[in-house]
Amino acid sequence: MTDSTDLLNFDTLLSPDEIALRNSVRSFVDSTIKPNIAAWYESAVFPLEIVPEMAKLGLLGMHLKGYGCAGRSAVEYGLAGAELEAGDSGLRTFVSVQGSLAMSAIYKHGSEEQKQEWLPQMAAGEAIGSFGLTEPTAGSDPGAMKTFARRDGEDWIINGSKRWIGLASVAKLTVIWAQTDDGVRGFIVPTDTPGFTATPIEQKLSMRASIQCDIELTDVRLPADAMLPNAKGLRGPFECLNEARYGIIWGAMGAARDSYATALAYAQERLQFDKPLAGYQLTQEKLVNMALEINKGFLLALHLGRLKDAGMLEPHQISVGKLNNCREAIKICRDARAMLGGNGITLDYSPLRHANNLESVRTYEGTDEVHTLILGNKITGIHAFR
Structure with missing residues (x-):
């Protein structure tokens, strides 16, 4: 989190290595993604030229071990995802599709020959x-x-x-x-x-x-x-989807945090009736509500990440994180857009772009309804999908 967001000294819960990894990805986002994302978004362009840079940072299949992968922890993967999505959901999604889906499918279910053939190429960004x-x-x-x-x-x-x-x-x-x-x-x-x-x-x-x-x-x-020899039935793709869903828990909060920071900076600078917007009670209430949900969302993500690293994370817990953090993030981005007034509908500011992206993020890897039913089944013991 950034200082303007963090009400709970979140960094005290992280190791020096985790902080260093997060800061390196944040620097990449600030220097490479944020100055260009409005043009990429408006032109509907995915910037293939940044793939080698992501590979050099060890972001492709970063949670996998061996085969040229970085072997990072689940928490480190999550922190990186939050920073990437603070830039744009589409670019965090690239890392997810490459690493959590395609590479994880081969890593979890492939033969040794398949792993040796494909994973080093994919980790290096040579094969998408x-x-x-x-x-x-x-x-x-x-x-x-x-x-x-x-x-x-x-x-x-x-x-x-x-x-x-x-x-x-x-x-x-x-x-x-x-x-x-x-x-x-x-x-x-x-x-x-x-x-x-x-x-x-x-x-x-x-x-x-x-x-x-x-x-x-x-x-x-x-x-x-x-054929992947070790995947039979829907368990195979679902194991990969859970990897991607886990990343979304962090990523959505990155988009929310960036939208909040944008709205806060605007409210401190924009004068209305001879004082900054940030000086009005209604504005402060909105900022407080946003900050509370961002802090809670990151604490939830960190808790689930620690469980994942300990081998204790259960599928329904991923649904808790995905459902909650996507739902809260999209509300934060919309509220941030509203605080920007008419200026908020332009690509000069990030919140509406983030909100639009999150419409996809809340849909893919399980809709709100699907994760609600997963949790309803956990709570009641009754399967209600049909």
Whole structure:
């Protein structure tokens, strides 16, 4: 957190290494992302040129060990995610898709040969990965996916469609999840494979400095060793989704913190009726409510990160963090925008951009409704999805 946000001496809960990592990512965001993000967002451009810089910082697959990965802790990964999302959700999402989804799928479920082939390239930013689970008619219910992989001798042939797949049009490989006669399985699909087509989704009002695609798979033929051997059923992709959901818990608070800091600075400088906006009771109440939720959100994220590092984090606890922090962050960003008045609808200021991005963040990796039902099941013992 920044001094203007931190009411609880948050840094006393962090180690020197954690603080140093956070500060290095913050410096990168301040120097490379924040001066350029308005133009990238307005032009709907994902800046591929910053990928090597992210790799040099060890941000790609940073929570994985070996294979050229940084081997950082869950808390360090979270702190980095918060700083990246203070820049823009789309750029934190790149790190998530690359590391928490595509690389984690190979790391958790791949063969040693698959790990050796792909993970060092991906950690170095030489190969971008994507993660193909969601379909046009199967978002919150991935068990209803229609993409199917059938055997043809020793090969696999995949047909189907995927939607909202991050990075697919610039990726070197995509992990595709498909139904088979033996349940859901994952496959590493090089994107130059005949029959694989990725088309960016355009005219977005959210996550504009990011890439999401439609994928069509038409008789995509893969060798037998393209399948991830250690993932069978939906447990495979869900384990990766939980990695991404964990990162969102931190990231959403980064966007909230940046919006709060922007509103605070504006309120201290903007004069109305001969005194700063910050001098009015209504403004101070808004700032206090924002700061309280940001402090609580970061404490929640840190607690869950410590549990994750101890191997004690349970799936429903990730839902607590994702549901709460996304819900609070989007309210903070909207309230911050309102404090900026008409100026707040321009790209000169970050809160509305953050709020628009968070509409996507609260939707992907499980909607508010899905996480509510996960927690309802935990509380009552009754499964209410159907």
